[in-house]
Amino acid sequence: MKSYIKSVQVNWSNAWLDTSFRWKFLGALIIFMIFPWKADDYFQWIQLREGMLIQDIVLANIPALNVSIPIFGIIYLSVIFLLFRLLPSPLLFLWFAWAFNLETFIRLTCIFFIPLNPPVGLVDLHDPLAEIFIYGENLAITKDLFFSGHTATMIFVCFFLTNSTEKKWAIVLTILLMALLLIQHVHYTMDVLAAPFFTIGSIYLIKKWMGINL
Numbered sequence: 001m002k003s004y005i006k007s008v009q010v011n012w013s014n015a016w017l018d019t020s021f022r023w024k025f026l027g028a029l030i031i032f033m034i035f036p037w038k039a040d041d042y043f044q045w046i047q048l049r050e051g052m053l054i055q056d057i058v059l060a061n062i063p064a065l066n067v068s069i070p071i072f073g074i075i076y077l078s079v080i081f082l083l084f085r086l087l088p089s090p091l092l093f094l095w096f097a098w099a100f101n102l103e104t105f106i107r108l109t110c111i112f113f114i115p116l117n118p119p120v121g122l123v124d125l126h127d128p129l130a131e132i133f134i135y136g137e138n139l140a141i142t143k144d145l146f147f148s149g150h151t152a153t154m155i156f157v158c159f160f161l162t163n164s165t166e167k168k169w170a171i172v173l174t175i176l177l178m179a180l181l182l183i184q185h186v187h188y189t190m191d192v193l194a195a196p197f198f199t200i201g202s203i204y205l206i207k208k209w210m211g212i213n214l
Contacts, residue, residue: 007088015090024210025090028097035104042108043141051115051143056188064121064185071184072127074177075150078157078170085161095203095212096160103152103202110146110198118142121185148187151178151195159203 015021086093124140154174161167178192207214 004088011088012090021090021094024098025094028094028101031101032097035101035108039108043144046111046115046143047141049115049143051117053117054119054188054190056119056190058189059119059121059182059185062182062185064123065183066123067180067184068123068125071125071150071177071180074173074180075153078154078173081166082157082160085163085166091212092160092162092214095206095210096156098210099199099203099206100156102206103156103199104149106198106202107147107149107152111144114146116143116145116188118145119185119188123184123186125184125186142186145187146191147194147198148178148181148191149195150181151187151192152199154178155196155199156203159200 082096086096122142124142126140151174154170154177158167158170158174161170181187181192182189
């Protein structure tokens with residue numbers, strides 16, 4: 001653990017000497033902080049508007065169950081592990097931070113232009129951290145649908161873990177999470193299937209913008 005902490009300190013100290021890195025890191029941090037600041041009002045507005053109801057053949061054949069605990073267990077533990085792995089590599093961390101911001105912006109834009117009503121049989125999914133920092137505590141948010149942010153988060157985990165064994169486990173957990181989201185009926189099938197494409201697209205757009213050769 002001491003060697004891990006030492007590598008984090010040394011690598012970040014060296015990265016911080018680069019003016020370009022400093023500005024990009026601060027920019028990513030500012031944008032990341034803006035989202036929660038404005039998200040509460042945005043999602044409350046989304047929740048009040050009327051949207052389309054999709055006839056989802058997959059959901060129609062799956063009984064709705066409350067699987068909130070395994071859903072958030074997978075997401076939170078995976079993200080914590082990913083951050084632990086990314087911290088010793090400032091460039092990878094910065095790449096992830098900007099890609100996450102871009103994916104979030106694209107997702108919020110998609111939600112704006114594609115108004116959807118929640119799937120039939122939806123079981124409320126209560127995310128304690130999201131309710132505190134993003135959604136607020138006014139209305140339960142069920143219309144932030146296209147595309148799945150939970151799935152997108154796990155795609156980031158799959159992509160940015162560099163160890164092949166860890167990456168394989170992340171892929172298994174991602175597939176499991178996608179299935180659990182459908183079992184809970186909190187997303188349409190298209191929401192879950194579209195998330196990897198938007199997320200990977202965000203990752204490669206940021207890679208090109210940052211000029212990363214990894």
